[in-house]
Amino acid sequence: MIMPRGQQQLLMPASPLFIWGSLVLAMSLNMLINMGWVGRAVWVPDILALVLVFWVIHQPLRIGVGVAFVLGLAMDVHQSSLLGQHALAYTTLSFLAIGIHRRLLWFSVPSQAAQVLPFFFAAHVLSLVVRLMTGGDFPGWWMVLAPLLEALLWPVVSVLLLMPQRRAPNPDANRPL
Known part of the structure; x- marks a missing residue:
């Protein structure tokens, strides 16, 4: 049976193991990107922040x-940045995402990406302000690309992380829903 237009597909509950596994994988990917592939380039999207906002x-x-704070501290330690810089950005990002999570789920995925874009900008600006207040250098205007790339990756992350929760649209004797 084809789903009627305007109705969303029924999702199974998310497995806690899958949630935590995706967060650990995102953190590992962030660490790999920062260590070897592109170094500490400021235009690189923060994959952990993206996955964290998705799950929040x-x-x-x-x-x-609380989870955002702990993951932020882990990223601070890994990047040897000011302790609490990423933690502050991630907790602010999570707080803002919790504030709109009910409303955001009513929109399509591209509209969601447009609505979380200001949150990603706010997190990067907050991190920049903390960096500049402690005597760091301005990283350059290329850092504006990071939140844009994170918003462009939102549909990809949404599709990938919702895949295990999708139920079959054809009910039968073995799948009544």
Whole structure:
């Protein structure tokens, strides 16, 4: 049976193991990107922030501000940046995402990307302000590309992370929903 237009597909509950596995994979990918592939380029999107915002929006009771703080501290330690710089950015990002998570899920995925774009900008600006207040150098205007790339990656991350939750649209005796 084809789903009627305007109705969303029913999703299975997200597995906690899958949620945590995707966060660990995103953090590992962030670390790999920062260590070897492009170095510490400021235009590179923050994959961990992207996956974290996704799970905060889709599973706010499981992933929240506390998880964002711990992951931010881990990224601070890895990048040997000011302790709390990423933690502050990630917790702010999570707080903003929790504030709109109910409303955001009513929109299409491209519209969601447009709505989380200002949050990514705010997180990068907050991180930049903390960096500049502690005597760091301005990294350059290329850093504007990072939130744009994160918003462009939002549909890809949404499709990939919602894949295991999709139910079959054809009900039968073995799948009644």
